Amino acid sequence: MADDKVVRRRIEAFFSDQIVIDPKDVRQVGQELDALDIKMVPLQSSLRLGLHLYQLGDLAEGVRLLDPGLVERVKRAAVGTYMEGEEPSALDLALFYLREKSAAEHAGYRPVIAKNRVYENIEGSPYSGGSVGDPRPAPAFTLPARSHSSRRRPRIGIMDTPIHAHPRFAGRYVTDSDDALLEERQDRVSFSGHAIFVASVAAQQAPDAEFVIYPVLNPDRLTTSSWRLATTMAGAMDDDLDMMIMALGGATADGREPLALARACERTSGIVKVAALGNNGRNEAGAPEDVQVSELPPNIPMWPAASSTVIAVGARNADDVFPAYFSPTQEQAPWVDCTAPGQNLRGLFLSGHVWMAELNVLEGVVERTDRSDYFPSPGYATWSGSSFSAAYAGGAMAQRAYTQGISVQEVADRLFREEPGSTPTTYDHAPSAGIDGIDVIRFQ
Structure with a gap:
């Protein structure tokens, strides 16, 4: 990802x-941009998404030909979008112009066109910064054993960083590509252990699941693009998945679902999708003294969690109360579908000396802090965040499907698509597989 080409x-x-x-709008948009001497260079196409990705050449020079009043019209149309000191980019101006001109000439028709957005790892942004956001060494534990049933196991896709090849997770996962395995280094940072932690939290709830690892997040920046995430999701349709767990997200200034992601969610409708609500809660009274609360407003939708096609999971605290201090409330984020434990969860992790890291959102780089810890081999930790709530909830639903002999989609339908007005559903008892109690709490 060329970070110098990213507006933050x-x-x-x-x-x-x-x-x-x-594709329907390529000709119209191309003609308008050509009139401004802005070049459209094709980068990629996705038949499954029904979308093209283009790079625009000479964009800044082209928008200089536009009406000088365009900047103010853009700002007026996006009240609250631009913070103090922020100005519309050349791309903002071009997209507004294309939509405005088309609507005026074609009875309100606007071309289906959008930005290629950047998503971050949920734990990466400074939503739960400070030492509370760091993984901590934990005593060794054993993942629940798999049953001996010969029935097909639920397949769960983990959309995350490359995975650390932890010996206690061997035999429970497959990778979608050669770069899905973490490159082992001496100088390790905490976020390198994110995918194995997420997968192992899910595995504690779903010991009979098989996991497929999709390394959509750059391990050095903890970022991905909406195009890469969407095309990876579409490509996963070949992998016989029952569920995707996405511990990542991004906000949009206009609060709308990004185009590529919306297409991917719609066109993978047969796969249950679970995502982290976000760690942008601001309960300072409930936060430890040394924690940094989020700079992102708690009422900002995080995508993909806010999508109507995705199950959004908020985090409960160590006392089993929703929300944890870093999780938005149901009033702030009415798109939350359920809650699950999210504070001080245990999971598999890296071993040895690990530096704690934070993502500098404005710069788009992972910064190693002066904090570090030693994790005895083979590596166990406790960690907090809605990423892990999503993993917990996803695993619980998958195992419930397996033990009941029904599909994961049927479990999700029963939980989240009942008639309005029904009471919240709580699972407090372990299924016959002997895993920890399933206590995903459903909101209505």
């Missing part, structure tokens, strides 16, 4: 010279 703001980040566009 307090709320959103996107590639400054790339657009995602529906």
